Structures are given as structure tokens and as C-alpha cells.
Amino acid sequence: MKKFKLILCSLSIIGLMLTSCDPSVEAPGSSDTSEVTFLPLITLEGGDVLLDCDASSYSDPGATASAGGVEIELETQVSGTYYGSSTIDSPDVYSVSYSAFNDDGIPATGFRYVTWPPCTGDLVTSIAGTYTCAMTRTPGYSTTDIGPIYIKDMGNGVYAISDAIGGWYEHEYGYGPAYAATGMTVTANNIATNDFTYTDVIGVGAFGGSLNLTSFSVDPVAKTISYETEWSFGYVWEITLTLQE
Secondary structure: OHHHHHHHHHHHHOOOOOOOOOOOOOOOOOOOOOOOOOOEEEEEOOOOEEOOOOOOOOOOOOEEEEEOOEEOOOEEEEEEOOOOOOOOOOOEEEEEEEEEEOOOOOEEEEEEEEEEOOOOOOOOOOOOEEEEEEEEEEOOOEEEEEEEEEEEEEEOOEEEEOOOOOOHHHHHOOOOHHHOOOOEEEEEEEHHHOEEEOOOEEEEHHHEEEEEEEEEEEEOOOOEEEEEEEEOOOOEEEEEEEEEO
8 A cells, every 4th residue: 555655656756646645735726716707798789781872871770798797898890891981971881890808808799781882873974883793704704693893973073893803703702802803993074975084003802913994884775884904913804784773
């Protein structure tokens, strides 16, 4: 029996035992205490929101944050998907994020999407609106009926396209808006005569590169817009947008 105890003590000395043979020595971890942490919870009032195109303002339904049944501080941030505004004040698709932390710094996040579509133009005095896209990419293949693609009236005859490559990576590949070619604008000098100016050079979302608009024309009878973009990585998109009414 003594030999057994000695063996245990020897093992403990060389680190193979986690407890000591000496009862006066406190076992590792025996003084540790346990505490309860309540995970933060975010509760949204309502869900995603679709506004009328002619809405004049937006009032967020809000959300609440709590931990263990006690309300905690909530932070709200707004991000425009295509046109960059941090305030819901004009057409775009907005992500509203709600975040909170409990006392131990554990986070929680909730999201709401607010879609404010542009009002539909007549393609004679305005090209704003919501479109679906058909395209041919060279080299590559053709596809139809993807979108939505938004064209927003920025004022002073300037219109911004939500994705200058027609949703190729965002919708067709399913990569999401981080891969949309945002920031492309055209200036309508005279829509009826297809007199447009376009000089922007933008990137293609997370891929980057340089994208140029090389042609742009409107057919008000067919309710379509046709344009072509060239990417510095060797791709050309021929795009036809069809206005949704």
C-alpha cells in the first residue's frame, strides 16, 4: 500500500498526476470560481421593409437589446448597398445593423434590409427605375432575367447604375453586392436623342480592375437600355436592361 502511494507521489512529481499526494497542497483549479454570463439578445421590431418609390422619409421600427432580461445599450448603423449613403434618405437597398455587447464583451448582431426603389421613368425624360438584365459576356456565355438592377436619378441629369456589369457576379454567380460594379454614372444631355456622356472608370467590386462604359443607348418603345462595358481583365459585357413597371 505504501509502495502504491509512493508510486503515485513519484508520478505526481514528474508531472503525470494532476493532484498532489500531500493533502496540505491545494489541487490545481480548486480555488477557481464559476460565474454565469447572460448572452446578449437583439429583438427587431418587424422585419425587412419595402418602401414606395415616392416615399419622402423613413422611420426605422427599431430594435431592443437585452442580456438576462435586462435591457442593454444598442448601437445602430446604416449602410447603403449601391450608392453609399449612411442615412436612409433616397433610393437604394440599405442594410441596418443593430449590435450590442454584454458585460463580458460577448457580441450580438441583428440586421434589417430596407429597399427604397427608384420611381419608374418614361425613358424619354428619365431613365430611373428598376430593371432586369440580359447579357452576353465575352469570353464566357449569355444569361437572361437577372437582377434587380437599379438606375437612380442623382440630379442634374446624372444617373447612377447599381451594377455596371448587370449583376453578373452579384446575382448570376451569387457572390453578393460586394462584387457589384458600383459607381458608374451617365449624364443625360438629351435622352430622346440618345445623347449621353460617360467618362467614369470604376472597379468591379472585390475583384477591382478598371471598368469602362463604351456605349449607352435607350429605346423608349421597347423600354430597354443597351450598353457595353469593358474590363481591364479582358472581359466585355453587352447588356440589355428591361424596365420593370
